[in-house]
Amino acid sequence: MLRVTVWNENRHEQKNPVVKEIYPQGIHGTIAAFLEEEGFPTRTATLDQEEHGLTEEVLQETDVLVWWGHLAHDEVKDEIVEKVKERVLDGMGLIVLHSGHFSKIFKTLMGTSCDLKWREEDDKERLWVVEPSHPIAEGIGEFIELEREEMYGEHFDIPAPDELIFTSWFEGGEVFRSGCTYKRGNGKVFYFRPGHETYPTYYNKEIQRVIKNAVGWAKPVDRKRPVYGNAKPLERIAIKK
Amino acid sequence: MLRVTVWNENRHEQKNPVVKEIYPQGIHGTIAAFLEEEGFPTRTATLDQEEHGLTEEVLQETDVLVWWGHLAHDEVKDEIVEKVKERVLDGMGLIVLHSGHFSKIFKTLMGTSCDLKWREEDDKERLWVVEPSHPIAEGIGEFIELEREEMYGEHFDIPAPDELIFTSWFEGGEVFRSGCTYKRGNGKVFYFRPGHETYPTYYNKEIQRVIKNAVGWAKPVDRKRPVYGNAKPLERIAIKK
Amino acid sequence: MLRVTVWNENRHEQKNPVVKEIYPQGIHGTIAAFLEEEGFPTRTATLDQEEHGLTEEVLQETDVLVWWGHLAHDEVKDEIVEKVKERVLDGMGLIVLHSGHFSKIFKTLMGTSCDLKWREEDDKERLWVVEPSHPIAEGIGEFIELEREEMYGEHFDIPAPDELIFTSWFEGGEVFRSGCTYKRGNGKVFYFRPGHETYPTYYNKEIQRVIKNAVGWAKPVDRKRPVYGNAKPLERIAIKK
Amino acid sequence: MLRVTVWNENRHEQKNPVVKEIYPQGIHGTIAAFLEEEGFPTRTATLDQEEHGLTEEVLQETDVLVWWGHLAHDEVKDEIVEKVKERVLDGMGLIVLHSGHFSKIFKTLMGTSCDLKWREEDDKERLWVVEPSHPIAEGIGEFIELEREEMYGEHFDIPAPDELIFTSWFEGGEVFRSGCTYKRGNGKVFYFRPGHETYPTYYNKEIQRVIKNAVGWAKPVDRKRPVYGNAKPLERIAIKK
Numbered sequence: 001m002l003r004v005t006v007w008n009e010n011r012h013e014q015k016n017p018v019v020k021e022i023y024p025q026g027i028h029g030t031i032a033a034f035l036e037e038e039g040f041p042t043r044t045a046t047l048d049q050e051e052h053g054l055t056e057e058v059l060q061e062t063d064v065l066v067w068w069g070h071l072a073h074d075e076v077k078d079e080i081v082e083k084v085k086e087r088v089l090d091g092m093g094l095i096v097l098h099s100g101h102f103s104k105i106f107k108t109l110m111g112t113s114c115d116l117k118w119r120e121e122d123d124k125e126r127l128w129v130v131e132p133s134h135p136i137a138e139g140i141g142e143f144i145e146l147e148r149e150e151m152y153g154e155h156f157d158i159p160a161p162d163e164l165i166f167t168s169w170f171e172g173g174e175v176f177r178s179g180c181t182y183k184r185g186n187g188k189v190f191y192f193r194p195g196h197e198t199y200p201t202y203y204n205k206e207i208q209r210v211i212k213n214a215v216g217w218a219k220p221v222d223r224k225r226p227v228y229g230n231a232k233p234l235e236r237i238a239i240k241k
Numbered sequence: 242m243l244r245v246t247v248w249n250e251n252r253h254e255q256k257n258p259v260v261k262e263i264y265p266q267g268i269h270g271t272i273a274a275f276l277e278e279e280g281f282p283t284r285t286a287t288l289d290q291e292e293h294g295l296t297e298e299v300l301q302e303t304d305v306l307v308w309w310g311h312l313a314h315d316e317v318k319d320e321i322v323e324k325v326k327e328r329v330l331d332g333m334g335l336i337v338l339h340s341g342h343f344s345k346i347f348k349t350l351m352g353t354s355c356d357l358k359w360r361e362e363d364d365k366e367r368l369w370v371v372e373p374s375h376p377i378a379e380g381i382g383e384f385i386e387l388e389r390e391e392m393y394g395e396h397f398d399i400p401a402p403d404e405l406i407f408t409s410w411f412e413g414g415e416v417f418r419s420g421c422t423y424k425r426g427n428g429k430v431f432y433f434r435p436g437h438e439t440y441p442t443y444y445n446k447e448i449q450r451v452i453k454n455a456v457g458w459a460k461p462v463d464r465k466r467p468v469y470g471n472a473k474p475l476e477r478i479a480i481k482k
Numbered sequence: 483m484l485r486v487t488v489w490n491e492n493r494h495e496q497k498n499p500v501v502k503e504i505y506p507q508g509i510h511g512t513i514a515a516f517l518e519e520e521g522f523p524t525r526t527a528t529l530d531q532e533e534h535g536l537t538e539e540v541l542q543e544t545d546v547l548v549w550w551g552h553l554a555h556d557e558v559k560d561e562i563v564e565k566v567k568e569r570v571l572d573g574m575g576l577i578v579l580h581s582g583h584f585s586k587i588f589k590t591l592m593g594t595s596c597d598l599k600w601r602e603e604d605d606k607e608r609l610w611v612v613e614p615s616h617p618i619a620e621g622i623g624e625f626i627e628l629e630r631e632e633m634y635g636e637h638f639d640i641p642a643p644d645e646l647i648f649t650s651w652f653e654g655g656e657v658f659r660s661g662c663t664y665k666r667g668n669g670k671v672f673y674f675r676p677g678h679e680t681y682p683t684y685y686n687k688e689i690q691r692v693i694k695n696a697v698g699w700a701k702p703v704d705r706k707r708p709v710y711g712n713a714k715p716l717e718r719i720a721i722k723k
Numbered sequence: 724m725l726r727v728t729v730w731n732e733n734r735h736e737q738k739n740p741v742v743k744e745i746y747p748q749g750i751h752g753t754i755a756a757f758l759e760e761e762g763f764p765t766r767t768a769t770l771d772q773e774e775h776g777l778t779e780e781v782l783q784e785t786d787v788l789v790w791w792g793h794l795a796h797d798e799v800k801d802e803i804v805e806k807v808k809e810r811v812l813d814g815m816g817l818i819v820l821h822s823g824h825f826s827k828i829f830k831t832l833m834g835t836s837c838d839l840k841w842r843e844e845d846d847k848e849r850l851w852v853v854e855p856s857h858p859i860a861e862g863i864g865e866f867i868e869l870e871r872e873e874m875y876g877e878h879f880d881i882p883a884p885d886e887l888i889f890t891s892w893f894e895g896g897e898v899f900r901s902g903c904t905y906k907r908g909n910g911k912v913f914y915f916r917p918g919h920e921t922y923p924t925y926y927n928k929e930i931q932r933v934i935k936n937a938v939g940w941a942k943p944v945d946r947k948r949p950v951y952g953n954a955k956p957l958e959r960i961a962i963k964k
Binding site for chain 3: 332367370372373374375376378379380383403404412424425426427428429460462463464466467468475476
């Protein structure tokens with residue numbers, strides 16, 4: 001059974017009554033609830049907990065980590081980021097949501113600025129499925145429509161995704177690569193765009209479906225890290241003069 | 242005309258008489274010479290120069306940077322690495338050679354450990370062309386054969402390359418993804434495996450051909466960085482109630 | 483110097499006065515004119531010529547073939563399609579425009595249905611650059627805007643492109659992967675969406691820029707087909723008992 | 724529960740006593756047996772059956788089709804190939820083994836010649852895992868070693884795989900992209916190199932493991948084909964003058 005940890009910086013919920021009203025248990029609470037419902041044993045962790053709630057023990061017991069952050073990316077300690085990165089390379093799945101595009105963990109795994117265009121003006125968003133064979137899009141029709149969302153627009157400064165699953169249309173005239181997979185070491189990474197804190201996006205059943213699917217897809221393989229370093233030959237090497 | 246800078250840590254050449262004998266002008270000197278011959282205005286820069294020879298001015302005047310390092314990756318200052326990375330994202334081409342797989346600049350652009358297997362036992366290496374349509378392989382037959390080289394073996398912990406151009410066969414029983422392209426921001430990156438310091442690999446005409454081709458391929462496009470950040474709508478957004 | 487052949491079925495121009503007025507020399511004539519202007523020796527070929535204008539000789543003298551077809555894909559003879567395919571695998575570049583998505587040559591090189599959604603209702607189209615480092619997008623700003631075009635919408639049933647360069651936004655609510663590269667054998671293929679026959683799209687300077695860039699990118703490498711078939715060993719194989 | 728059909732041309736088994744001795748139930752019988760053992764309801768189909776055993780009914784009841792052919796690719800009827808292709812685009816998984824690289828179904832889905840180098844001289848083969856995060860490689864160590872196999876060498880004329888999972892080393896000096904995934908329409912395709920008829924390769928437990936994993940990976944998503952053709956706008960389109 002896949003064990004999930006949902007990490008949230010949990011700051012908007014404390015400061016902004018609009019967010020508090022939409023997500024009274026925090027964004028992490030809402031996401032954890034629908035993942036639990038799906039049968040994934042799920043815990044949560046937040047920025048202000050000790051070690052941001054991501055102790056060695058928690059990480060070792062996490063198969064897939066879901067990440068939401070925005071205001072306080074800089075407050076996430078570099079040594080925790082390094083530990084999370086090592087766990088991803090060891091095989092832990094990582095699902096980065098929305099403004100997590102600017103998190104330290106996503107930027108360090110991508111190697112680019114991860115910058116983009118944005119606008120908070122109640123754009124309609126329509127996420128089109130461009131890779132219909134992918135398990136992350138299972139159960140989703142041709143598109144998901146969100147009546148209002150923050151706009152994220154191209155250019156999105158990421159490496160070309162290994163797989164591009166969703167592409168968004170925005171009312172204000174932009175497009176965006178909204179669902180992107182990457183492999184890093186033994187681990188899998190999925191970036192999924194929607195989820196601005198002032199909209200009830202994580203209550204949308206199709207958005208929930210995608211996140212549940214992504215947890216299943218990001219499941220670690222049962223495998224040790226490859227052996228690196230000095231290696232004895234497997235075949236005889238001719239002596240050269 | 243493409244302006245090239247060849248960077249070399251230039252330490253083996255000072256310490257090891259074998260290397261000194263093979264590369265009396267340093268590895269950078271040998272590489273710069275054949276690039277100049279090809280018509281690229283080329284300068285060199287080394288670790289022990291001020292700012293490692295990579296001042297803001299040098300970087301601004303560099304269209305393609307070639308990188309060779311091994312012993313002293315840790316001595317490369319983080320602020321210089323950051324500047325090189327920004328120049329790559331701005332459009333400068335970057336060609337990382339051999340043991341540069343463990344350089345800070347390559348690791349930060351890849352987001353993985355970039356680790357691999359290795360062995361110094363005079364393996365024969367044969368680099369097979371697996372992407373014959375690619376300009377980097379132009380003028381190369383079905384493979385390049387090197388009588389003796391250091392072995393680098395899989396697993397090579399890199400993101401799946403955007404394009405895989407060469408795959409190496411080694412006498413001792415291993416394979417390796419030896420020629421890999423990546424795009425990062427406005428810039429292009431090529432990793433090319435061969436070139437252990439104790440072998441005269443950079444005098445090999447086919448290896449030279451690949452590096453010359455790669456310089457041409459990595460040419461910056463004439464373009465500003467995209468505009469990021471808050472963006473006005475291009476279309477009218479309906480007022481929602 | 484790259485030699486280009488622009489192929490057009492040239493039927494709308496004969497039947498539809500609107501198209502005739504926009505493209506009095508045919509779509510092929512307009513495209514050939516701006517490619518000639520760029521310095522590429524360019525000829526044209528059309529469906530109703532003998533062998534569709536694509537004789538063995540013409541194909542051998544063509545470095546990059548541009549393809550526009552719509553009404554009469556089925557009239558293109560299978561043996562000519564086979565010859566064009568062989569030339570692509572030999573190294574000839576192929577640029578498939580707009581409704582050419584349904585041409586026999588494109589479908590056979592892709593292996594999928596190449597189907598899509600479409601609508602002729604004067605949609606505004608905005609082609610966003612999603613791969614700014616690519617030479618095909620050189621000289622193009624963040625997007626190209628076309629006041630009116632036919633809409634092509636996802637899902638576009640193609641293999642995931644090797645490189646995705648443009649993504650279109652349409653006024654009516656759709657998105658589309660509008661600029662896609664593929665490699666096939668020794669050859670390169672670029673699909674570019676715009677160019678419905680009832681709009682003056684091929685007079686647009688930015689659209690012309692992209693097609694000119696694509697011709698440069700699709701340039702054949704100087705290389706024979708790899709050797710296939712039975713192969714002698716390059717190393718001694720141990721006798722097994 | 725995934726329903727598998729193993730298709731085999733079943734000709735070597737009739738003609739060659741060596742093959743008959745290794746695979747007394749046919750290659751299809753051996754493969755079907757270990758898939759059944761894994762819990763997949765599996766049937767077989769062969770060339771000489773009516774409609775090659777691939778009736779509409781069989782195809783509709785097949786979730787993943789495994790394909791082995793060699794001598795008689797040309798005898799497979801085009802209309803059956805077309806039906807299999809449609810089922811793949813509809814979502815059926817397809818696993819193509821060894822000499823199936825030259826089957827009509829694989830060539831038509833790839834769009835290239837699918838040619839390669841080959842040799843029957845008891846080469847040792849070592850398949851290295853180059854994508855350790857992939858479920859198809861789960862349970863496999865760093866490589867699979869086969870004491871004797873037919874050699875397949877680069878250049879392998881395929882489109883760049885969506886994912887490259889295995890790369891083979893051969894004793895005679897060649898390399899090969901041995902485990903390649905592709906998506907086509909709603910369906911997934913996996914090509915896996917080993918399995919020459921005169922060697923007992925399909926009794927190897929690791930080879931079996933890879934094929935079982937591949938069946939799981941190629942599982943169809945629960946989804947209809949996207950809607951193609953003329954499409955009404957989802958948003959109001961401004962009337963242009």
